[in-house]
Amino acid sequence: MTDELPEMRASDAEREQIAERLRDAMAEGRLDMAEFQERLDAAYTARTRGELVPLVRDLPSAGSAALPDRAGPERSWTGRVGKPATSRGGFAFWGGFSRRGTWTVGRTFTGVAVQAGGEIDLRDADFEDREIVIRCFALMGGIQVTVPPELHVEVTGFGLMGGFDDRGAGPGAPGSPVVRVTGFALMGGIGVERKRRKGEKKRLEKERQAGELEG
Known part of the structure; x- marks a missing residue:
């Protein structure tokens, strides 16, 4: 999501997209639990795109960083x-x-x-x-x-x-x-x-x- 059309109403899919990026950031250690919860609440109550963008502006884009595994660079729950x-x-x-x-x-x-x-x-x-x-x-x-x-x-x-x-x-x-x-x-x-x-x-x-x- 970009800063284009910041006044446009946010959709449920866009809110969930931001929520997923926040969850990834918490798992990677970029957000602590308190900050994650604060941003997540703001994401689900956001009315416009302009309110969503600042919540992830300081975070990597989706898919740019994988979760660390105990034995390698990527973390997967499938094998566990x-x-x-x-x-x-x-x-x-x-x-x-x-x-x-x-x-x-x-x-x-x-x-x-x-x-x-x-x-x-x-x-x-x-x-x-x-x-x-x-x-x-x-x-x-x-x-x-x-x-x-x-x-x-x-x-x-x-x-x-x-x-x-x-x-x-x-x-x-x-x-x-x-x-x-x-x-x-x-x-x-x-x-x-x-x-x-x-x-x-x-x-x-x-x-x-x-x-x-x-x-």
């Missing part, structure tokens, strides 16, 4: 969905459990921490299905769920004399699986956060530094 589950749950009592690295999360995963801690890291995980439900139950303990920025995440859990943090909830990149985190925290805490892989952080930092030198 539909694999046999390697774990469907974790339980800890006066101790801890951890699921991280390369593993396959089951269609339904249940994590229970009783006076203990649990870690569920999906940044390098594969998925048994395109829709995953992660049920977390913490009693005087805590469970941390870590997801990559490009994953679609919904959070519906609640806490009693404890907390259920939903700051990691939000839309993902096109084609990503849908992960629904639910459950209950009693005198404990459950957190959901978006976090990049270490290698990806270093790559983005190098790109930023290179851009500053060129500028």
Whole structure:
């Protein structure tokens, strides 16, 4: 979309086009979650083309930058969905459990921490299905769920004399699986956060530094 005819009314297709570019930019680390949500809301409420153009003026054009994969320059969800589950749950009592690295999360995963801690890291995980439900139950303990920025995440859990943090909830990149985190925290805490892989952080930092030198 260009700056031509800025007063022309925007169509639903044009709004969705801008939304897709914003999702790609968030997945690439060009926008943080707060800025992405602010721009996305503005895109869907825009009345004219002139209101849409500034939302992506400082971003690459569609298709000019691919999402980084854990083992290469492009990221594809195709090879990460539909694999046999390697774990469907974790339980800890006066101790801890951890699921991280390369593993396959089951269609339904249940994590229970009783006076203990649990870690569920999906940044390098594969998925048994395109829709995953992660049920977390913490009693005087805590469970941390870590997801990559490009994953679609919904959070519906609640806490009693404890907390259920939903700051990691939000839309993902096109084609990503849908992960629904639910459950209950009693005198404990459950957190959901978006976090990049270490290698990806270093790559983005190098790109930023290179851009500053060129500028």
